[in-house]
Amino acid sequence: xQAMKFFLDTHDQxxxxxxxxxxxxxxxxxxxxxxxxxxxEGVVVLRVHVGFEDGRAYCFNMAPSADHVRRAHAKAGxxxxxxxxxxxxxxxxxxxxxxA
Numbered sequence: 836x837q838a839m840k841f842f843l844d845t846h847d848q849x850x851x852x853x854x855x856x857x858x859x860x861x862x863x864x865x866x867x868x869x870x871x872x873x874x875x876e877g878v879v880v881l882r883v884h885v886g887f888e889d890g891r892a893y894c895f896n897m898a899p900s901a902d903h904v905r906r907a908h909a910k911a912g913x914x915x916x917x918x919x920x921x922x923x924x925x926x927x928x929x930x931x932x933x934x935a
Contacts, residue, residue: 837899839879844904844918848890852914855890862887865911872910876903 846853857865862885873880878898885892898904901918908915 837877839897839899841881841921841923842896842898842901842904842918843921844894844896844908845916846892846894846913847916850916852916853890853892857887859887865913869907869911869913873907875910876907878903878907 848855854861854865866883870880872878873896876898878896880894880896882895883892884895896904896907898907901920904918908918
């Protein structure tokens with residue numbers, strides 16, 4: 836099994852990476868397909884935050900690489916603005932980081 840990393844990807848209707856005017860019901864239907872694509876690509880969807888009124892979404896995923904996340908988005912037909920590898924940075928997390 837490959838080591839998993841955390842990724843945050845962003846979507847914004849102003850950049851045509853989030854569908855303008857999508858309803859919660861439409862999003863739920865679309866999201867089911869996105870989850871299937873993620874499973875096929877070895878991506879675990881941890882959390883998604885959606886601002887329906889602003890037309891933005893932020894997805895927090897776990898995957899072996901950003902390429903896995905890109906492929907899942909492509910399969911689902913979901914463009915994105917950015918995919919960024921992230922690390923949790925709460926005081927407890929930082930305490931356990933190796934010191935330079």
